[in-house]
Amino acid sequence: MKLKPIEEQVVVVMGASSGIGRETALRFARRGAKVIVSARGESGLRSLVDQIRSEDGEAIAVVADVAEFDQVKAVADSAAEEYGRLDTWAHLASVSLFAPLEEITPEEFKRVVEVDLMGQVYGAMVALPHLKREGRGALVHVSSVLARRSVPLQSPYCASKHGVEGFVESLRVELKREGWPIGVTNVLPASINTPFFDKSRTKLGYRPMSIPPFYPPGVVADALLYAAENAPRDLVVGGAGKALLLTQRLSPRLMDAIMLYAGFRWQQTDEPKPERAPDYLFGPLEGDDRIEGDLGKWSFSRSLSTWLDMHPRTKRGAIVGGALLTLATLRAKR
Numbered sequence: 551m552k553l554k555p556i557e558e559q560v561v562v563v564m565g566a567s568s569g570i571g572r573e574t575a576l577r578f579a580r581r582g583a584k585v586i587v588s589a590r591g592e593s594g595l596r597s598l599v600d601q602i603r604s605e606d607g608e609a610i611a612v613v614a615d616v617a618e619f620d621q622v623k624a625v626a627d628s629a630a631e632e633y634g635r636l637d638t639w640a641h642l643a644s645v646s647l648f649a650p651l652e653e654i655t656p657e658e659f660k661r662v663v664e665v666d667l668m669g670q671v672y673g674a675m676v677a678l679p680h681l682k683r684e685g686r687g688a689l690v691h692v693s694s695v696l697a698r699r700s701v702p703l704q705s706p707y708c709a710s711k712h713g714v715e716g717f718v719e720s721l722r723v724e725l726k727r728e729g730w731p732i733g734v735t736n737v738l739p740a741s742i743n744t745p746f747f748d749k750s751r752t753k754l755g756y757r758p759m760s761i762p763p764f765y766p767p768g769v770v771a772d773a774l775l776y777a778a779e780n781a782p783r784d785l786v787v788g789g790a791g792k793a794l795l796l797t798q799r800l801s802p803r804l805m806d807a808i809m810l811y812a813g814f815r816w817q818q819t820d821e822p823k824p825e826r827a828p829d830y831l832f833g834p835l836e837g838d839d840r841i842e843g844d845l846g847k848w849s850f851s852r853s854l855s856t857w858l859d860m861h862p863r864t865k866r867g868a869i870v871g872g873a874l875l876t877l878a879t880l881r882a883k884r
Contacts, residue, residue: 569771674689
């Protein structure tokens, strides 16, 4: 599958006002792509477009709630009206709720599913006609390592991300059967240091977080840019995420035991946060448009495993070199 280089692309970034989405939009623009950024928060989008244009990039903003199909469709239509086409749809919009199931209302659970699962579905639905008209393109869906291994206290989020995994697998095969050169990539980040946790609703009594270690948003943004040009099947971002999924594959019971220990202890800080604190579950939380959060003390600065995945020749060389070195060592010991 041969996709356009980024500098020739028109890219939609959903969930772009802060965190990974904001960093992704900036990196696409700096590489020369024409960018359509969307989120619920108007002020964050405005400042993002201003920043892109101040760096001589091209961008427009469309305010949209991904849980509303017509609003998502308006984003795709705006891309076509402004730039004449659409090449990549990068979907990052997501919300979460930290609480045991018995403390979650049906409305709260439904809302997370509407944003985190149905928003992704709506994005693909509205983007595909434009990608097919162009004759090629990329759908880049950001789920999570929690799409393959759930954690406690985030059942709506985990259920939605599992749904995204199932959805993109089905869609990918349908497009292959029809012969469309449209990439469908699932990006599965591990814990990422963004304002996501500060904005999430919590009923734990303390400020939520995720199980460390964390990685910087730029690591995920680089994975999205790679997917827009190369259309890999999936990309697990962060070596810790790969270790988690490997453990899950080898022994789900062992992972259950790890979650009993770490899943409750490490998903909240010791900083109190009242249940009525402002959050972005049902509407935008204006004013926090940062890219990085403040969990840096638990963060790595980069991910070697992710870098190797995006440089397959180097990765193959490292594997072959390691194997040859092992054989040579074993022979020397004989």
